Structures are given as C-alpha cells and as structure tokens.
Amino acid sequence: MQLVDSLKRFWAVIVEYWTPVWVKIKPQLIRFEEWRKRFWKKYQVNKILILLALVSVLVTSVYLFVLAKSQNVGMLKAGLQQKTVVYDQSDQEAGTLGQKGTFVTIDEISPYVIDALVSTEDRRFYTHRGYDLKGIARAVVGKLTTGRITGGGSTITQQLAKNAYLNLDQTLTRKAKELFLSIEIEKTYSKDEILEMYLNNVYMANGVKGIEDASHRYFGKTAAELTVDEAAVLVGMLKGPEIYNPIDHYDNAIARRDTVLSVMVDNGKLTQEEADKYMSQQLYLSDNYNETTNGYRYPYYFDAVLNEVEAKTKISVEDLQKKGYKVYTYLNQNYQQGMDTSFANDYLFPPNAEDGEMVQGASIALNPSTGGVEAVVGGRGEKAYRDLNRATQASLSPGSTMKPLAIYTPALEAGYNADSILKDEPIDFYNVSNYDGQFYGDVTMHYALEQSLNVSAVWLMNKIGIDTSFNKVQKFGINLDEKDHYYGMGLGGLTKGTTPMRMASAYSVFANDGQQVPARFIRKIEDASGKIVYENETPKAKSVTSKKVADDMTSMMLGVFSNGSGASAKPYGYQMAGKTGTTENISSDGNAKDQWMIGYTPDVVVATWIGFDESSETHYLTGSSGQTLSALFKDQTERILANSPQTPFEVTDVNKESSSGFGETLESWKDKINDNLKDKVKDTVDENLPTIKDKIKEGLHYWKDQFSDAWHGLMNR
Numbered sequence: 001m002q003l004v005d006s007l008k009r010f011w012a013v014i015v016e017y018w019t020p021v022w023v024k025i026k027p028q029l030i031r032f033e034e035w036r037k038r039f040w041k042k043y044q045v046n047k048i049l050i051l052l053a054l055v056s057v058l059v060t061s062v063y064l065f066v067l068a069k070s071q072n073v074g075m076l077k078a079g080l081q082q083k084t085v086v087y088d089q090s091d092q093e094a095g096t097l098g099q100k101g102t103f104v105t106i107d108e109i110s111p112y113v114i115d116a117l118v119s120t121e122d123r124r125f126y127t128h129r130g131y132d133l134k135g136i137a138r139a140v141v142g143k144l145t146t147g148r149i150t151g152g153g154s155t156i157t158q159q160l161a162k163n164a165y166l167n168l169d170q171t172l173t174r175k176a177k178e179l180f181l182s183i184e185i186e187k188t189y190s191k192d193e194i195l196e197m198y199l200n201n202v203y204m205a206n207g208v209k210g211i212e213d214a215s216h217r218y219f220g221k222t223a224a225e226l227t228v229d230e231a232a233v234l235v236g237m238l239k240g241p242e243i244y245n246p247i248d249h250y251d252n253a254i255a256r257r258d259t260v261l262s263v264m265v266d267n268g269k270l271t272q273e274e275a276d277k278y279m280s281q282q283l284y285l286s287d288n289y290n291e292t293t294n295g296y297r298y299p300y301y302f303d304a305v306l307n308e309v310e311a312k313t314k315i316s317v318e319d320l321q322k323k324g325y326k327v328y329t330y331l332n333q334n335y336q337q338g339m340d341t342s343f344a345n346d347y348l349f350p351p352n353a354e355d356g357e358m359v360q361g362a363s364i365a366l367n368p369s370t371g372g373v374e375a376v377v378g379g380r381g382e383k384a385y386r387d388l389n390r391a392t393q394a395s396l397s398p399g400s401t402m403k404p405l406a407i408y409t410p411a412l413e414a415g416y417n418a419d420s421i422l423k424d425e426p427i428d429f430y431n432v433s434n435y436d437g438q439f440y441g442d443v444t445m446h447y448a449l450e451q452s453l454n455v456s457a458v459w460l461m462n463k464i465g466i467d468t469s470f471n472k473v474q475k476f477g478i479n480l481d482e483k484d485h486y487y488g489m490g491l492g493g494l495t496k497g498t499t500p501m502r503m504a505s506a507y508s509v510f511a512n513d514g515q516q517v518p519a520r521f522i523r524k525i526e527d528a529s530g531k532i533v534y535e536n537e538t539p540k541a542k543s544v545t546s547k548k549v550a551d552d553m554t555s556m557m558l559g560v561f562s563n564g565s566g567a568s569a570k571p572y573g574y575q576m577a578g579k580t581g582t583t584e585n586i587s588s589d590g591n592a593k594d595q596w597m598i599g600y601t602p603d604v605v606v607a608t609w610i611g612f613d614e615s616s617e618t619h620y621l622t623g624s625s626g627q628t629l630s631a632l633f634k635d636q637t638e639r640i641l642a643n644s645p646q647t648p649f650e651v652t653d654v655n656k657e658s659s660s661g662f663g664e665t666l667e668s669w670k671d672k673i674n675d676n677l678k679d680k681v682k683d684t685v686d687e688n689l690p691t692i693k694d695k696i697k698e699g700l701h702y703w704k705d706q707f708s709d710a711w712h713g714l715m716n717r
Contacts, residue, residue: 073184075323076164077193078528080201082324083295086302088331089372089523096295097302098321101210106196109211109223112231114195119267120235120260122156126191130157130182157182160198164322199223201322204234205241205248213289218246220286228270229278232260246285254283298336300378301521303386305329308521313534315525324528329521330372335365335604338639339375348632349380349610353619361632362390363608364500365640368508368600371517371539373501375640395497396609399581399625400452401596402492404553405476405506406469407461408449412549414464418446418556418654424456430487432458435582435624446556446654450564452580454491461490475544476506477516492581503598504607507578510557511600514550515541551651558653561599569597569630571637575649576601580625588620595625597633602647604640608633 084097106114118125124132132155154162161181185194204214211234215223219230226234236256237244246253261275296302305327306317320327342348343361350359358381365375378389388394411420424440432454434440439455448456461469470485479502481495505519518539525534557577561570565580578599585593594611610629612619621628 073181073188075528076185077189077197079323079325080164080197082528084321084323084325084327086305086331087326087328088333089329089374091328092333094329094331094333095297095302097306097325097327099209100322101200101204101208101213103200103210104196104212104223106192109196109199110226110231112228113199113211113223113226113235115267115269116228116231116235116260116264117156117195117199117238119264119269121159121238123267125156128155130186131155131179154178155182156198157185157194160194160201161185163198163201202238203241204237205245207291208289217287217289218285220288228264228274229257229261229281229283232257232264232278233283236260246283250283257283298331298333298340299383299385300376300389300391301329301331301336301373303378303389304373304376304392305521306386307389307392309525309534312520312522312536313525315533320525325533326526326530328523328525330367330370330374330523331521332365332374332643334643335375335640338643339363339365339377339636342632342636342639343377343380345635348635350621350628353612355618357612357619359610359621360390360613361608361610362394362500363606363636364391364504366501366504366508366519366605366607367603368511368605369517371505371508371519372523373519373521374604376501390609391500391607394499396499396611397492397494397497397583397594398503399492399583399594399596400454400457401503401579401581401598401607402473402478402490402494403449403452403457404510404557404579405478406473406490407457407464408445408556409545409549409553410464410468410472411445411460412552413545414468416445416460418444418552420445422448422456423459424448424453427455427459427462429462430458432487432491446559449556449579450559450655452565457490458487461487476509478502478506492583500607500609503596504605507598507600507607508605509544510550510553510577511602511605512541512550513547514543514545516544517541554649555651555654558649558651559655562653563655565624565626566597566599566630568626569599569633569637571599571634571641574601574638574641574646575653576637576641577649580629582625585615585620587615587617591620591622592624592628593620595621595629597625597629599633599637601641601644602649603644606633606637606640608636 080100081103083100086094086097088094122128122132158178158181161178165181189197199211201210203209204211204217206217208214208217212223214234214237215221215226215230218234219226233246233253233256236253236259239256243249244252244256258279261270261278264270265272265275306320309315309320309327310317315325343363349361352358361377361380363375363377364373366373376389376391378391378393379387390396421442422445424434424443426439434454435452440451440453443453443456445460447453448460466485466487466489469490470480473489474480478494478498479496480489483495484493486493501519505516508519509516520536520539522534523537524532527533554577557579558575560566560579561576566578569580570576576599578597581594581596581598582592583594585591592611593615594609596607596609598605598607600606608629610632611621
C-alpha cells in the first residue's frame, strides 16, 4: 500500500507540474494537427510514402536480381569442385592456392549424414525453393527486437550461397543477397547437387575441409562408411567446428551429437530407442587422414601473386582461392628453386647479431624483355601467410646501385663517354668521401663506376645537374620524395627507400635496349570454365633511354664484375653486368646498414639485398657488398644462369676495348708484352748460351780441383 500511495503522490506532482504547460501548448498542438491533416490530404502524402516504399522495394529487388545473375551461378559447382591452380611461364602446374578437401559425389556420402544435416539445419529443404519464409520472419523479428540477427532464417541453400559468395556479417543486407542468390542456385541445381556442394566445402576444424576428409580425420573411414552417431558428430560440428570437434573438445562433441540425434527423432529419421542406444555409446576416434603435399610450394611468389590480384583485378583473394581459377604467371621454377636453395644455406649469410637477430635478405629475378618476375624470395627464417615480402614491399636504401640510374646514364645522354675524365678530389659543395677514405685524382668514368667511387660520382652529378638526375631516376620508375632533391640521392640516400623489385625493373632498361616493361607476376587468369577474366601478357613498354646509352652502360657495368667492386661475386663461367651498393649504418661507425648487388644478362636481372630489418649499434654488417654479399649472389646467380638461355651480350667489357682508337684491346696489349718479354728472354739465352756453357764448365773444373785437393790432404794426415 505504501508503494501505491507513493506512486499516486508522484503522479499528482507530475500532473500539477505539467497541467499549466499543457494548457499553453495545447492550442498550438491542435492547430499543428489541423495543418498537418490539410497538408497530408492536399499533397496526398500517404500515397507518396507508399509509392516511395514500393519504388525502394523495386529498386532493391532489381539490384539484388542483377547481383545474383552477375555471380555466374552456373559455374558454382565447377568452381567449388576444382582447385585454384598456379601455372609457371611454361604453363606447367606450379602449385595451388587455397584449401579444398577431397570432393566426393552425393552417392559417396552416408545417407545418415544427409538425414542429420536436413533435420538439424533445414527441415523443409526438399520442399522450399531456396528460402524459408518462417525462418526469414524469425530473422527479421530478431533484428527488430535485439538490433542484430540472432540466428535462423538460413536454409542450406542460403548457407551455400553465403559460403560461396558473401561474407559472414550478420546483416539484413547480406540476408537479402543470400535470398536472391539461393533462388538462382535452386533454379540451376538439383537438391542433391546443392547438398553435395555444401558438404564438400564446409570447414571441419583441425586443418580439414569437406565431409570426406573430416571422416578420415576423426573416424578413419570414408564418408560413405559413417554410422548414425558418427554422422551426428560431424553434422553437429557445423554449428562451431572449433568448439564441437571431438579431438579438441570431446565432451562438447558428445553433447552436440546427442542434440542432433534428438532432432533426428523429432524429424522422423530415428526412433527414440535408436537414438537412446547411440547416445549411450562411447565415441571411438581414429585418424588416417593423409594431408596432401602443400600446394603453396613457393610462398613468397604465391603471396606476391595474391597481392597483385588484390591490386590489379576485381577478383577478391577469397574468391580466387576457392572458385577454381587458373592463374598463369611468369614463374620460372628452376630459377625459384635455385634461389630458394641459396637462401636456405645459412653459411652464405653473415652471422646473426649479438642478440640473435638474423641478418635478413631478399632477392628477385626478372625477365628484362617481358618484365615478368621469374623468382622471388622475400626473407629468411619462419614465414607466415602473406608475411612481409622484402623484395616487393620493404623500403630499403639502394646505396651505390643508384649511381647508374641517377648519374652515369644521364651523363652519357649529356655527351660524356666511358673514357671521360672525372675529378676524384676534395669538393666543397657536398661532404662526401670514398669507401676507403682515399682520393684518386683524375679517373675515367668507367673506372669510377667499376670501383664505386663516391667523390667523382658527386662531382659528375654536379656537372650534369641535380634536376637532371632527379628526373631521370623517376623515369626509371623509382619513386622519389621532394626531400631527395640533393646530391646524396645519387649515392642512394633516399627518404623513403625502394624495393629490389623496382631496382630490378630499373636495371632491366640496360638489358632491354633502353626500354622498360612493367614488372609483374601474372600473365592471365581464367575462371573454372576457361574464360579469361584478367590478362596482362603484353603491357606497353616505355622508352627510358636510347639503345646506344643502354649498350654503353652495359659495357661499363660488365667491368664491375670483371675488374671492379663485384669481381668476387662474378658467377663462375658466366658474364654479367651490374652494380654493387652499400649504405652506412649511422649507429655504428665504419659498418654498413644495407648491402646490395644487382646483376643482369640479356635474359635475366637479379637484384639482391641483405641487412637487418632495423639497424642499430648492434645490428650492422661489416665490409662492403662486394665482400659480404658476394657469396650469396654468386651462388644464386650460378644456379639461375645454368638454367637460363645464356644469350651472349652484344657489347664487350669496356676494359677489353681500346681507349686509343687503334682497335687493339688491353688484353691484346698484355699478350704482346708477354710475347715480347718471352722473345727477349729467349734471344738473350740463345745468344749467351755458349758463353754460359763455358763458364759452367770452368766452374765445374775449379770445384773438382778444390774437392780433390781437400780429399788428398785429408787422407795424408
């Protein structure tokens, strides 16, 4: 009674307070209501609202209808049945993308699985046309009452549509899309085909997908041999594979099995006595699942393919991996295997840092005439799926490998040549020194390039102009920041750095007559029916420099491996042009942060980097790239070039060309000098041989007499 009295008093206070307010606003409210009725009637607002609602429904329906038609439902079964295969440059299978289980037909699946599935997931499966109005009503009510989809509403067909085409977001929009897609699926496939596709493509935990592989993983038998209780366990897992699988959560699996058996009783598929018998039985697990060889054979290359699909096509990575596409790439499996082998050999790398941090590395091989990436490794050590690929994604300082792009190419274009004299002496406009701290006075341009001299390079950059260098580097495809507009850029000091892939693409210009073809991994993609859905085999090449300049650069860079900073990395038995590069570790004086080596032939460009992901006073490299990186570079290029076409260079090493203009080579001069020395020695020996013989005879007689006298003296004592 006290509570009632309190409420009455509270209500009286409210009435007393609001009565004056109501008296004031009531006339205005009455007038507003009269105006609203006149306005509503005059402009027929009710009809307008109804019309707008109908138009919205129509537009939405048309959109969803078009969406369903655009999904090419007719290819759904082929896409789910086939694996997405990656092909190399010779159209040979190189591996697969995505996880798919062993596909079996409906006749190869135990009928108990079908009974359990339909009883648990969709009792009206055989009578509806892809959707269940009662289930949809439950979903809508759940959305309105709780603000979210609380479950229900999805038929087996809708679940198939969701798994095949949509994300897992619980929204009314996704439900609407499911509805239209399921109608299309039902129009295209039989009920048995729908069950077949669904059961073959559901995830069943512990690394298996599909009913067949799950049967082997949990019960050591085929899907056709499953008993009632085993079928109930596997179907029960569909609600939550990670929490209802019998290996990790045995008790949960038993409880869920019993629930499924009870539902089968309700649906007339089992008697209560049969269900009780199965519920009382222990579950016996057995595993004879043989996981097939991992199709993701070249993880860094395949990761890069997925990244390119994401960046260049309208195909989602998820769809690519589960809809049976054929991906044709530029992969050369021999190159890739050779590169993988080199990177697996720890002895080719510097030792780890004091704290155990591993020296990282990355390498990429690219065909200069096509731009196709033929091999790539993006790091060392354990690798996660779609992990950082340092060959394509890292921001690295390129060091002196930038000199041919920023300085020597534009210098040749400006009229300099390989024998032009450069000044290697102290300069007052930029603080720079050579690696060994020495100055070399007047040097030829090709010598400065071969020995990677910094001072003469900056002197030359000053002569041709920073603007010229800056613009040329960007034309090579290297992205620069405005802060890179300084002399250090020509030595590789970039604000944001670059990647081995971009550097390899830049150097491809020298091997491809001055032309650059965009670097890429994918040639084309076909869907499960064989229709080409993406193609990039013949992109347009751009001219970066002239053929003559490219040839002159190659002639000079052949000297890097024959006589210069890369001599120790020269692959045995092969000729290669290119450049070395080293950047300073500012936290550790005299030591290096990055080391690079880029080499090329007419057939392939190889760009390799080593260093720490984060340099510090304890994370550094010693020596130059020509010393530390040479073993790795030599090993991998020997493996790669052994499998290359081995096309010879059209130009010769600048060191074998005469600078005098008489057509003689340095080698021929050396040979002549050696021959002359041999001839002179021979002539001298022939001329003085009689005298020499006489002297020898006189000497022998003298020592003979001395020995005889000594012997007789000894004997007479």
